[in-house]
Amino acid sequence: MxxxxxxxxxxxxxxxxxxxxxxxxxxxxxxxxxxxxxxxxxxxxxxxxxxxxxxxxxxxxxxxxxxxxxxxxxxxxxxxxxxxxxxxxxxxxxxxxxxxxxxxxxxxxxxxxxxxxxxxxxxxxxxxxxxxxxxxxxxxxxxxxxxxxxxxxxxxxxxxxxxxxxxDSAEQIGSYIAKQNRYTDMQAELLFKTGKRVGAAKLFTSPLARFIRFYLLRGGWRDGAAGFAHIAIGSFFAMIKYAKLMERWRQHDGR
The missing domain is CATH 3.90.550.10 (Spore Coat Polysaccharide Biosynthesis Protein SpsA; Chain A)
Known part of the structure:
Protein backbone atom coordinates (compact mmCIF):
# COMPACT_ATOMS: atom_id res chain seq x y z
CA MET A 1 0.00 0.00 0.00
CA ASP A 168 17.34 18.09 21.86
CA SER A 169 17.91 21.69 22.85
CA ALA A 170 21.55 21.98 23.91
CA GLU A 171 21.08 25.39 25.47
CA GLN A 172 23.02 26.63 28.45
CA ILE A 173 20.94 27.89 31.37
CA GLY A 174 21.77 31.50 30.48
CA SER A 175 20.53 31.21 26.90
CA TYR A 176 17.41 29.33 28.05
CA ILE A 177 16.58 32.13 30.48
CA ALA A 178 17.25 34.75 27.77
CA LYS A 179 14.80 32.94 25.48
CA GLN A 180 12.13 32.85 28.18
CA ASN A 181 12.69 36.56 28.74
CA ARG A 182 12.04 37.25 25.04
CA TYR A 183 8.94 35.05 25.05
CA THR A 184 7.46 36.84 28.06
CA ASP A 185 8.08 40.19 26.35
CA MET A 186 5.91 39.02 23.45
CA GLN A 187 3.30 37.45 25.70
CA ALA A 188 2.92 40.57 27.84
CA GLU A 189 2.58 42.77 24.77
CA LEU A 190 -0.10 40.50 23.30
CA LEU A 191 -2.06 40.51 26.57
CA PHE A 192 -1.78 44.30 26.74
CA LYS A 193 -3.11 44.69 23.20
CA THR A 194 -6.15 42.58 24.09
CA GLY A 195 -6.88 44.77 27.11
CA LYS A 196 -5.97 42.15 29.70
CA ARG A 197 -5.28 43.49 33.20
CA VAL A 198 -4.16 41.58 36.28
CA GLY A 199 -3.80 42.38 39.95
CA ALA A 200 -0.87 41.82 42.28
CA ALA A 201 -2.38 38.53 43.45
CA LYS A 202 -1.71 37.05 40.00
CA LEU A 203 2.03 37.48 40.58
CA PHE A 204 1.73 35.02 43.48
CA THR A 205 -0.94 32.58 42.34
CA SER A 206 0.32 32.01 38.77
CA PRO A 207 3.80 30.66 39.60
CA LEU A 208 2.53 28.78 42.64
CA ALA A 209 -0.19 27.01 40.66
CA ARG A 210 2.27 26.13 37.91
CA PHE A 211 4.80 24.70 40.34
CA ILE A 212 2.19 22.60 42.18
CA ARG A 213 0.74 21.30 38.92
CA PHE A 214 3.98 20.23 37.26
CA TYR A 215 6.35 19.52 40.14
CA LEU A 216 3.98 17.81 42.56
CA LEU A 217 0.91 16.58 40.66
CA ARG A 218 2.68 15.55 37.45
CA GLY A 219 5.76 14.18 39.17
CA GLY A 220 8.42 16.63 38.05
CA TRP A 221 10.30 15.80 41.25
CA ARG A 222 11.13 12.43 39.73
CA ASP A 223 13.53 14.14 37.32
CA GLY A 224 15.79 15.31 40.12
CA ALA A 225 17.66 18.60 39.83
CA ALA A 226 16.83 18.91 36.13
CA GLY A 227 13.11 18.61 36.81
CA PHE A 228 13.23 21.12 39.65
CA ALA A 229 15.23 23.67 37.64
CA HIS A 230 13.00 23.33 34.56
CA ILE A 231 9.77 23.82 36.49
CA ALA A 232 11.17 26.50 38.81
CA ILE A 233 12.33 28.60 35.85
CA GLY A 234 8.97 28.14 34.12
CA SER A 235 7.14 29.16 37.28
CA PHE A 236 9.33 32.22 37.70
CA PHE A 237 8.61 33.39 34.17
CA ALA A 238 4.89 32.78 34.67
CA MET A 239 5.17 35.56 37.23
CA ILE A 240 7.46 37.71 35.07
CA LYS A 241 4.92 37.67 32.22
CA TYR A 242 2.28 39.28 34.42
CA ALA A 243 4.78 41.66 36.04
CA LYS A 244 5.69 42.91 32.57
CA LEU A 245 2.00 43.29 31.73
CA MET A 246 1.43 45.36 34.88
CA GLU A 247 4.44 47.50 34.01
CA ARG A 248 3.08 48.04 30.49
CA TRP A 249 -0.24 49.28 31.91
CA ARG A 250 1.51 51.61 34.37
CA GLN A 251 3.43 53.15 31.50
CA HIS A 252 0.23 53.48 29.48
CA ASP A 253 -1.72 55.01 32.36
CA GLY A 254 1.12 57.39 33.24
CA ARG A 255 1.61 56.07 36.74
Missing amino acids: SQLKLSLVLITHNAADQLAACLDSARDLVDDIILVDSGSNDGTQALAEGYGARIIAQPFLGFGPQKRLAVSHALHDWVLCLDADERLTPELLASIRRTLQGAPTHSAFRLARRNRFFGRYLGHGEGYPDWNIRLFDRRAANWTEDLVHEYVRCQGEPGSLQGDLLH
Missing part, protein backbone atom coordinates in the same frame (compact mmCIF):
# COMPACT_ATOMS: atom_id res chain seq x y z
CA SER A 2 1.44 3.38 -1.01
CA GLN A 3 2.09 6.10 1.55
CA LEU A 4 0.46 9.51 1.29
CA LYS A 5 2.87 12.18 0.10
CA LEU A 6 4.29 14.17 3.01
CA SER A 7 6.03 17.55 3.23
CA LEU A 8 8.47 18.37 6.03
CA VAL A 9 8.05 22.00 7.12
CA LEU A 10 10.52 24.02 9.21
CA ILE A 11 11.23 27.61 10.19
CA THR A 12 14.81 28.46 11.08
CA HIS A 13 17.26 31.11 12.19
CA ASN A 14 20.92 30.17 12.63
CA ALA A 15 20.18 26.48 13.18
CA ALA A 16 23.10 24.90 11.33
CA ASP A 17 24.48 23.14 14.41
CA GLN A 18 21.27 21.14 14.95
CA LEU A 19 19.48 21.00 11.60
CA ALA A 20 21.33 18.02 10.11
CA ALA A 21 20.23 15.66 12.90
CA CYS A 22 16.63 16.80 12.44
CA LEU A 23 16.67 16.27 8.68
CA ASP A 24 18.48 12.94 8.97
CA SER A 25 15.74 11.63 11.27
CA ALA A 26 12.96 12.40 8.77
CA ARG A 27 14.52 12.35 5.32
CA ASP A 28 13.43 8.77 4.50
CA LEU A 29 9.84 9.59 5.43
CA VAL A 30 9.15 12.79 3.49
CA ASP A 31 8.82 13.65 -0.19
CA ASP A 32 9.36 17.39 0.11
CA ILE A 33 11.23 19.73 2.46
CA ILE A 34 10.33 23.40 2.79
CA LEU A 35 12.36 25.68 5.04
CA VAL A 36 11.43 29.30 5.79
CA ASP A 37 14.52 31.07 7.08
CA SER A 38 14.67 34.45 8.80
CA GLY A 39 18.14 35.70 7.97
CA SER A 40 20.51 32.93 9.02
CA ASN A 41 24.21 33.68 8.55
CA ASP A 42 25.68 30.42 9.85
CA GLY A 43 25.23 28.19 6.80
CA THR A 44 21.71 26.99 7.67
CA GLN A 45 20.38 27.60 4.17
CA ALA A 46 23.28 25.87 2.40
CA LEU A 47 23.01 22.88 4.73
CA ALA A 48 19.27 22.53 4.05
CA GLU A 49 19.80 22.84 0.29
CA GLY A 50 22.17 19.89 0.56
CA TYR A 51 19.17 17.84 1.71
CA GLY A 52 17.11 19.03 -1.25
CA ALA A 53 15.11 21.57 0.75
CA ARG A 54 13.40 24.51 -0.91
CA ILE A 55 14.34 27.74 0.87
CA ILE A 56 12.05 30.73 1.42
CA ALA A 57 13.75 33.82 2.87
CA GLN A 58 11.35 35.70 5.14
CA PRO A 59 12.00 38.20 7.96
CA PHE A 60 10.47 36.86 11.15
CA LEU A 61 6.73 37.48 11.36
CA GLY A 62 6.10 35.84 14.73
CA PHE A 63 5.96 32.09 15.30
CA GLY A 64 2.38 31.45 14.20
CA PRO A 65 2.45 33.55 11.01
CA GLN A 66 5.91 32.26 10.08
CA LYS A 67 4.80 28.64 10.40
CA ARG A 68 1.58 29.28 8.49
CA LEU A 69 3.64 30.77 5.68
CA ALA A 70 5.88 27.71 5.63
CA VAL A 71 2.90 25.35 5.50
CA SER A 72 1.45 27.31 2.57
CA HIS A 73 4.59 26.60 0.52
CA ALA A 74 4.49 22.82 1.05
CA LEU A 75 3.95 20.72 -2.06
CA HIS A 76 1.63 18.26 -0.30
CA ASP A 77 -1.44 18.65 1.91
CA TRP A 78 -0.11 16.37 4.62
CA VAL A 79 2.67 18.16 6.49
CA LEU A 80 5.03 17.32 9.32
CA CYS A 81 6.17 20.45 11.18
CA LEU A 82 9.42 20.20 13.14
CA ASP A 83 11.83 22.58 14.80
CA ALA A 84 15.51 22.33 13.94
CA ASP A 85 16.35 21.03 17.43
CA GLU A 86 13.84 18.18 17.23
CA ARG A 87 14.24 14.71 15.79
CA LEU A 88 12.06 11.64 15.30
CA THR A 89 12.81 8.44 17.18
CA PRO A 90 12.66 5.28 15.04
CA GLU A 91 9.44 4.28 16.83
CA LEU A 92 7.79 7.61 16.00
CA LEU A 93 8.96 7.47 12.39
CA ALA A 94 7.44 4.01 12.02
CA SER A 95 4.20 5.22 13.62
CA ILE A 96 3.93 8.12 11.16
CA ARG A 97 4.62 5.80 8.26
CA ARG A 98 1.84 3.43 9.35
CA THR A 99 -0.57 6.35 9.80
CA LEU A 100 -0.01 7.58 6.25
CA GLN A 101 -0.62 4.18 4.72
CA GLY A 102 -4.10 4.50 3.19
CA ALA A 103 -6.62 6.85 4.80
CA PRO A 104 -5.61 8.42 8.17
CA THR A 105 -8.31 8.22 10.83
CA HIS A 106 -7.85 11.86 11.92
CA SER A 107 -7.03 15.16 10.23
CA ALA A 108 -4.24 15.81 12.72
CA PHE A 109 -2.01 13.83 15.06
CA ARG A 110 -0.21 14.82 18.23
CA LEU A 111 3.30 13.71 19.14
CA ALA A 112 4.77 13.16 22.59
CA ARG A 113 7.72 15.53 22.79
CA ARG A 114 10.48 14.64 25.26
CA ASN A 115 12.42 17.73 26.31
CA ARG A 116 16.14 17.67 27.11
CA PHE A 117 17.20 19.97 29.93
CA PHE A 118 20.19 20.12 32.27
CA GLY A 119 21.84 17.32 30.30
CA ARG A 120 19.01 14.77 30.43
CA TYR A 121 15.69 13.98 28.78
CA LEU A 122 12.88 14.76 31.19
CA GLY A 123 10.30 12.06 31.85
CA HIS A 124 7.73 13.87 33.97
CA GLY A 125 6.30 17.29 34.87
CA GLU A 126 5.88 19.64 31.92
CA GLY A 127 8.87 18.07 30.20
CA TYR A 128 7.11 14.83 29.19
CA PRO A 129 4.82 13.97 27.59
CA ASP A 130 4.73 17.46 26.07
CA TRP A 131 1.95 16.71 23.56
CA ASN A 132 2.10 18.75 20.34
CA ILE A 133 0.15 18.47 17.08
CA ARG A 134 2.81 18.31 14.38
CA LEU A 135 1.40 15.99 11.70
CA PHE A 136 -1.73 17.24 9.95
CA ASP A 137 -3.72 17.72 6.76
CA ARG A 138 -3.52 21.45 6.05
CA ARG A 139 -6.97 21.35 4.45
CA ALA A 140 -8.43 20.70 7.91
CA ALA A 141 -5.81 22.09 10.32
CA ASN A 142 -3.19 24.80 10.60
CA TRP A 143 -1.16 26.90 13.00
CA THR A 144 -2.86 29.73 14.86
CA GLU A 145 -1.82 33.33 14.20
CA ASP A 146 -0.32 33.71 17.70
CA LEU A 147 3.07 35.43 17.66
CA VAL A 148 4.26 33.21 20.52
CA HIS A 149 2.96 29.94 22.02
CA GLU A 150 1.26 29.15 18.74
CA TYR A 151 -0.49 25.81 18.32
CA VAL A 152 -2.26 23.79 15.64
CA ARG A 153 -6.04 24.13 15.52
CA CYS A 154 -7.77 21.22 13.79
CA GLN A 155 -11.20 19.93 12.88
CA GLY A 156 -12.32 17.23 15.30
CA GLU A 157 -10.16 15.50 17.89
CA PRO A 158 -6.54 14.78 16.99
CA GLY A 159 -5.11 11.29 17.05
CA SER A 160 -2.02 10.32 19.04
CA LEU A 161 1.09 8.61 17.69
CA GLN A 162 3.45 6.16 19.35
CA GLY A 163 7.07 7.09 19.90
CA ASP A 164 8.82 10.24 21.06
CA LEU A 165 9.76 13.49 19.40
CA LEU A 166 13.10 14.33 20.98
CA HIS A 167 13.58 18.03 21.71
Whole structure:
Protein backbone atom coordinates (compact mmCIF):
# COMPACT_ATOMS: atom_id res chain seq x y z
CA MET A 1 0.00 0.00 0.00
CA SER A 2 1.44 3.38 -1.01
CA GLN A 3 2.09 6.10 1.55
CA LEU A 4 0.46 9.51 1.29
CA LYS A 5 2.87 12.18 0.10
CA LEU A 6 4.29 14.17 3.01
CA SER A 7 6.03 17.55 3.23
CA LEU A 8 8.47 18.37 6.03
CA VAL A 9 8.05 22.00 7.12
CA LEU A 10 10.52 24.02 9.21
CA ILE A 11 11.23 27.61 10.19
CA THR A 12 14.81 28.46 11.08
CA HIS A 13 17.26 31.11 12.19
CA ASN A 14 20.92 30.17 12.63
CA ALA A 15 20.18 26.48 13.18
CA ALA A 16 23.10 24.90 11.33
CA ASP A 17 24.48 23.14 14.41
CA GLN A 18 21.27 21.14 14.95
CA LEU A 19 19.48 21.00 11.60
CA ALA A 20 21.33 18.02 10.11
CA ALA A 21 20.23 15.66 12.90
CA CYS A 22 16.63 16.80 12.44
CA LEU A 23 16.67 16.27 8.68
CA ASP A 24 18.48 12.94 8.97
CA SER A 25 15.74 11.63 11.27
CA ALA A 26 12.96 12.40 8.77
CA ARG A 27 14.52 12.35 5.32
CA ASP A 28 13.43 8.77 4.50
CA LEU A 29 9.84 9.59 5.43
CA VAL A 30 9.15 12.79 3.49
CA ASP A 31 8.82 13.65 -0.19
CA ASP A 32 9.36 17.39 0.11
CA ILE A 33 11.23 19.73 2.46
CA ILE A 34 10.33 23.40 2.79
CA LEU A 35 12.36 25.68 5.04
CA VAL A 36 11.43 29.30 5.79
CA ASP A 37 14.52 31.07 7.08
CA SER A 38 14.67 34.45 8.80
CA GLY A 39 18.14 35.70 7.97
CA SER A 40 20.51 32.93 9.02
CA ASN A 41 24.21 33.68 8.55
CA ASP A 42 25.68 30.42 9.85
CA GLY A 43 25.23 28.19 6.80
CA THR A 44 21.71 26.99 7.67
CA GLN A 45 20.38 27.60 4.17
CA ALA A 46 23.28 25.87 2.40
CA LEU A 47 23.01 22.88 4.73
CA ALA A 48 19.27 22.53 4.05
CA GLU A 49 19.80 22.84 0.29
CA GLY A 50 22.17 19.89 0.56
CA TYR A 51 19.17 17.84 1.71
CA GLY A 52 17.11 19.03 -1.25
CA ALA A 53 15.11 21.57 0.75
CA ARG A 54 13.40 24.51 -0.91
CA ILE A 55 14.34 27.74 0.87
CA ILE A 56 12.05 30.73 1.42
CA ALA A 57 13.75 33.82 2.87
CA GLN A 58 11.35 35.70 5.14
CA PRO A 59 12.00 38.20 7.96
CA PHE A 60 10.47 36.86 11.15
CA LEU A 61 6.73 37.48 11.36
CA GLY A 62 6.10 35.84 14.73
CA PHE A 63 5.96 32.09 15.30
CA GLY A 64 2.38 31.45 14.20
CA PRO A 65 2.45 33.55 11.01
CA GLN A 66 5.91 32.26 10.08
CA LYS A 67 4.80 28.64 10.40
CA ARG A 68 1.58 29.28 8.49
CA LEU A 69 3.64 30.77 5.68
CA ALA A 70 5.88 27.71 5.63
CA VAL A 71 2.90 25.35 5.50
CA SER A 72 1.45 27.31 2.57
CA HIS A 73 4.59 26.60 0.52
CA ALA A 74 4.49 22.82 1.05
CA LEU A 75 3.95 20.72 -2.06
CA HIS A 76 1.63 18.26 -0.30
CA ASP A 77 -1.44 18.65 1.91
CA TRP A 78 -0.11 16.37 4.62
CA VAL A 79 2.67 18.16 6.49
CA LEU A 80 5.03 17.32 9.32
CA CYS A 81 6.17 20.45 11.18
CA LEU A 82 9.42 20.20 13.14
CA ASP A 83 11.83 22.58 14.80
CA ALA A 84 15.51 22.33 13.94
CA ASP A 85 16.35 21.03 17.43
CA GLU A 86 13.84 18.18 17.23
CA ARG A 87 14.24 14.71 15.79
CA LEU A 88 12.06 11.64 15.30
CA THR A 89 12.81 8.44 17.18
CA PRO A 90 12.66 5.28 15.04
CA GLU A 91 9.44 4.28 16.83
CA LEU A 92 7.79 7.61 16.00
CA LEU A 93 8.96 7.47 12.39
CA ALA A 94 7.44 4.01 12.02
CA SER A 95 4.20 5.22 13.62
CA ILE A 96 3.93 8.12 11.16
CA ARG A 97 4.62 5.80 8.26
CA ARG A 98 1.84 3.43 9.35
CA THR A 99 -0.57 6.35 9.80
CA LEU A 100 -0.01 7.58 6.25
CA GLN A 101 -0.62 4.18 4.72
CA GLY A 102 -4.10 4.50 3.19
CA ALA A 103 -6.62 6.85 4.80
CA PRO A 104 -5.61 8.42 8.17
CA THR A 105 -8.31 8.22 10.83
CA HIS A 106 -7.85 11.86 11.92
CA SER A 107 -7.03 15.16 10.23
CA ALA A 108 -4.24 15.81 12.72
CA PHE A 109 -2.01 13.83 15.06
CA ARG A 110 -0.21 14.82 18.23
CA LEU A 111 3.30 13.71 19.14
CA ALA A 112 4.77 13.16 22.59
CA ARG A 113 7.72 15.53 22.79
CA ARG A 114 10.48 14.64 25.26
CA ASN A 115 12.42 17.73 26.31
CA ARG A 116 16.14 17.67 27.11
CA PHE A 117 17.20 19.97 29.93
CA PHE A 118 20.19 20.12 32.27
CA GLY A 119 21.84 17.32 30.30
CA ARG A 120 19.01 14.77 30.43
CA TYR A 121 15.69 13.98 28.78
CA LEU A 122 12.88 14.76 31.19
CA GLY A 123 10.30 12.06 31.85
CA HIS A 124 7.73 13.87 33.97
CA GLY A 125 6.30 17.29 34.87
CA GLU A 126 5.88 19.64 31.92
CA GLY A 127 8.87 18.07 30.20
CA TYR A 128 7.11 14.83 29.19
CA PRO A 129 4.82 13.97 27.59
CA ASP A 130 4.73 17.46 26.07
CA TRP A 131 1.95 16.71 23.56
CA ASN A 132 2.10 18.75 20.34
CA ILE A 133 0.15 18.47 17.08
CA ARG A 134 2.81 18.31 14.38
CA LEU A 135 1.40 15.99 11.70
CA PHE A 136 -1.73 17.24 9.95
CA ASP A 137 -3.72 17.72 6.76
CA ARG A 138 -3.52 21.45 6.05
CA ARG A 139 -6.97 21.35 4.45
CA ALA A 140 -8.43 20.70 7.91
CA ALA A 141 -5.81 22.09 10.32
CA ASN A 142 -3.19 24.80 10.60
CA TRP A 143 -1.16 26.90 13.00
CA THR A 144 -2.86 29.73 14.86
CA GLU A 145 -1.82 33.33 14.20
CA ASP A 146 -0.32 33.71 17.70
CA LEU A 147 3.07 35.43 17.66
CA VAL A 148 4.26 33.21 20.52
CA HIS A 149 2.96 29.94 22.02
CA GLU A 150 1.26 29.15 18.74
CA TYR A 151 -0.49 25.81 18.32
CA VAL A 152 -2.26 23.79 15.64
CA ARG A 153 -6.04 24.13 15.52
CA CYS A 154 -7.77 21.22 13.79
CA GLN A 155 -11.20 19.93 12.88
CA GLY A 156 -12.32 17.23 15.30
CA GLU A 157 -10.16 15.50 17.89
CA PRO A 158 -6.54 14.78 16.99
CA GLY A 159 -5.11 11.29 17.05
CA SER A 160 -2.02 10.32 19.04
CA LEU A 161 1.09 8.61 17.69
CA GLN A 162 3.45 6.16 19.35
CA GLY A 163 7.07 7.09 19.90
CA ASP A 164 8.82 10.24 21.06
CA LEU A 165 9.76 13.49 19.40
CA LEU A 166 13.10 14.33 20.98
CA HIS A 167 13.58 18.03 21.71
CA ASP A 168 17.34 18.09 21.86
CA SER A 169 17.91 21.69 22.85
CA ALA A 170 21.55 21.98 23.91
CA GLU A 171 21.08 25.39 25.47
CA GLN A 172 23.02 26.63 28.45
CA ILE A 173 20.94 27.89 31.37
CA GLY A 174 21.77 31.50 30.48
CA SER A 175 20.53 31.21 26.90
CA TYR A 176 17.41 29.33 28.05
CA ILE A 177 16.58 32.13 30.48
CA ALA A 178 17.25 34.75 27.77
CA LYS A 179 14.80 32.94 25.48
CA GLN A 180 12.13 32.85 28.18
CA ASN A 181 12.69 36.56 28.74
CA ARG A 182 12.04 37.25 25.04
CA TYR A 183 8.94 35.05 25.05
CA THR A 184 7.46 36.84 28.06
CA ASP A 185 8.08 40.19 26.35
CA MET A 186 5.91 39.02 23.45
CA GLN A 187 3.30 37.45 25.70
CA ALA A 188 2.92 40.57 27.84
CA GLU A 189 2.58 42.77 24.77
CA LEU A 190 -0.10 40.50 23.30
CA LEU A 191 -2.06 40.51 26.57
CA PHE A 192 -1.78 44.30 26.74
CA LYS A 193 -3.11 44.69 23.20
CA THR A 194 -6.15 42.58 24.09
CA GLY A 195 -6.88 44.77 27.11
CA LYS A 196 -5.97 42.15 29.70
CA ARG A 197 -5.28 43.49 33.20
CA VAL A 198 -4.16 41.58 36.28
CA GLY A 199 -3.80 42.38 39.95
CA ALA A 200 -0.87 41.82 42.28
CA ALA A 201 -2.38 38.53 43.45
CA LYS A 202 -1.71 37.05 40.00
CA LEU A 203 2.03 37.48 40.58
CA PHE A 204 1.73 35.02 43.48
CA THR A 205 -0.94 32.58 42.34
CA SER A 206 0.32 32.01 38.77
CA PRO A 207 3.80 30.66 39.60
CA LEU A 208 2.53 28.78 42.64
CA ALA A 209 -0.19 27.01 40.66
CA ARG A 210 2.27 26.13 37.91
CA PHE A 211 4.80 24.70 40.34
CA ILE A 212 2.19 22.60 42.18
CA ARG A 213 0.74 21.30 38.92
CA PHE A 214 3.98 20.23 37.26
CA TYR A 215 6.35 19.52 40.14
CA LEU A 216 3.98 17.81 42.56
CA LEU A 217 0.91 16.58 40.66
CA ARG A 218 2.68 15.55 37.45
CA GLY A 219 5.76 14.18 39.17
CA GLY A 220 8.42 16.63 38.05
CA TRP A 221 10.30 15.80 41.25
CA ARG A 222 11.13 12.43 39.73
CA ASP A 223 13.53 14.14 37.32
CA GLY A 224 15.79 15.31 40.12
CA ALA A 225 17.66 18.60 39.83
CA ALA A 226 16.83 18.91 36.13
CA GLY A 227 13.11 18.61 36.81
CA PHE A 228 13.23 21.12 39.65
CA ALA A 229 15.23 23.67 37.64
CA HIS A 230 13.00 23.33 34.56
CA ILE A 231 9.77 23.82 36.49
CA ALA A 232 11.17 26.50 38.81
CA ILE A 233 12.33 28.60 35.85
CA GLY A 234 8.97 28.14 34.12
CA SER A 235 7.14 29.16 37.28
CA PHE A 236 9.33 32.22 37.70
CA PHE A 237 8.61 33.39 34.17
CA ALA A 238 4.89 32.78 34.67
CA MET A 239 5.17 35.56 37.23
CA ILE A 240 7.46 37.71 35.07
CA LYS A 241 4.92 37.67 32.22
CA TYR A 242 2.28 39.28 34.42
CA ALA A 243 4.78 41.66 36.04
CA LYS A 244 5.69 42.91 32.57
CA LEU A 245 2.00 43.29 31.73
CA MET A 246 1.43 45.36 34.88
CA GLU A 247 4.44 47.50 34.01
CA ARG A 248 3.08 48.04 30.49
CA TRP A 249 -0.24 49.28 31.91
CA ARG A 250 1.51 51.61 34.37
CA GLN A 251 3.43 53.15 31.50
CA HIS A 252 0.23 53.48 29.48
CA ASP A 253 -1.72 55.01 32.36
CA GLY A 254 1.12 57.39 33.24
CA ARG A 255 1.61 56.07 36.74
